[in-house]
Amino acid sequence: MSESSESSSSWHSHDNAEVAKDLEPKRLTTMKEVTSQDSLDFEAAVLAASPRLRGRKLTAALAFVAGTGFTLFGYDQGVMSALLTAKQEIGCLIGALSNLWIGDRLGRRKTIMLGGVVMTIGAILQTTSFSYSQLVVARIITGLGNGLNVRTNASKLLVSVAHLQTNF
Known part of the structure; x- marks a missing residue:
């Protein structure tokens, strides 16, 4: 041996x-x-x-290599652009609070549609922004729409009209 x-x-x-x-x-x-x-x-x-x-x-x-890469990618986006991200959270807060009044006036369906339209407008403005200030305003608008959608629970909408649905 x-x-x-x-x-x-x-x-x-x-x-x-x-x-x-x-x-x-x-x-x-x-x-x-x-x-x-x-x-x-x-x-x-x-x-x-x-x-x-x-x-x-x-x-x-x-x-290990892939996990490290994804961790660094997520860390960079979350931390380095935190100021820009915070603007959307401010808009989301305003949208959620305004839903107290808007949701009572329009109802769940129209509030969800309005939130989607506002988010679409905000996304278009973000895409076409030429300056940082325009991007900040667009992020706030997107946050408003997101706040409307988050506060209006779509699952409750489906449950509340379940008796109106028919079998296909």
């Missing part, structure tokens, strides 16, 4: 020495001297020297 392990370790050290020798840069005078065989030899040497991730280790490594 010890003989085979010694021979395998000496084989690996000999193999690694060849790989390292193959990785040494070649002196080329022109681009014409670079052949496809050189690139294939380099790729084979890199693959031979690189560690292998398979199975659960590969899954864990990919999940």
Whole structure:
């Protein structure tokens, strides 16, 4: 057993020495001297020297890299643009409070439709804004519509008219 392990370790050290020798840069005078065989030899040497991730280790490594990327992406959007996001929350507060009066006057269906129209107008204004102040106003308008929709519970609308629905 010890003989085979010694021979395998000496084989690996000999193999690694060849790989390292193959990785040494070649002196080329022109681009014409670079052949496809050189690139294939380099790729084979890199693959031979690189560690292998398979199975659960590969899954864990990919999940770690992807999770870190998504966390940083979400953190950047949430924190760096917090001032712009807060403007929509202000509009949402105003829209939800104004729903006390608007919801009584218009009813649930029309309030939800009005909220959708206001949000659509706000989204169009956000898309076509040319300055930061115009974008802030558009975010507040979108928040107003969102406040109307959030405060008007659509599931209650469906339950309240359930007896009026027919079977198809």
